Amino acid sequence: MGIPLLNLIYTSFPTWVVIAPLASMYLVVAFLPFVNERLAKILHTEIFMPQTCFGKVIQIAILALASIAGLVGVFLSNLSERMSGLNGYALFGLMFHLLSVWGTASMVYQAWEHRPWAMGRRGKNGRN
Numbered sequence: 692m693g694i695p696l697l698n699l700i701y702t703s704f705p706t707w708v709v710i711a712p713l714a715s716m717y718l719v720v721a722f723l724p725f726v727n728e729r730l731a732k733i734l735h736t737e738i739f740m741p742q743t744c745f746g747k748v749i750q751i752a753i754l755a756l757a758s759i760a761g762l763v764g765v766f767l768s769n770l771s772e773r774m775s776g777l778n779g780y781a782l783f784g785l786m787f788h789l790l791s792v793w794g795t796a797s798m799v800y801q802a803w804e805h806r807p808w809a810m811g812r813r814g815k816n817g818r819n
Contacts, residue, residue, distance in 0.1 A: 704781060713788060720796040724803035735800035738793055 701710055724731040737746040 713785075716788075716792045717795055720792055721799050723796060724800055728803070731796065731800045731803065734793065734796045738797045 704710070720734075723734075736742060737749075741747045741750050
């Protein structure tokens with residue numbers, strides 16, 4: 692899913708100076724539990740049950756935009772027609788790319804919770 696989203700960004704910014712850092716975000720979040728387990732847990736928790744003010748703002752914004760998704764689509768379409776034709780697609784791709792990276796961080800942390808070498812630290816029910 693990340694490759695098509697990066698392709699939308701690449702249509703407006705056809706340079707690897709923009710695409711390489713965005714693509715490397717997937718590698719960073721894949722190794723995040725090895726480097727900083729606490730940050731990986733916070734990112735995983737915030738995607739499902741926001742605890743921080745910033746997480747709650749993101750959740751409210753997503754819920755508010757879901758009800759007017761058609762209007763946002765028209766806005767992005769008009770934006771793409773006014774500004775060199777493809778900037779609306781790049782904005783759309785960037786928004787969904789960041790959500791996809793956040794989802795990848797959550798998925799990797801879920802796998803991290805069930806790593807076999809951590810069974811000695813867990814209780815009887817398999818949880819910490």
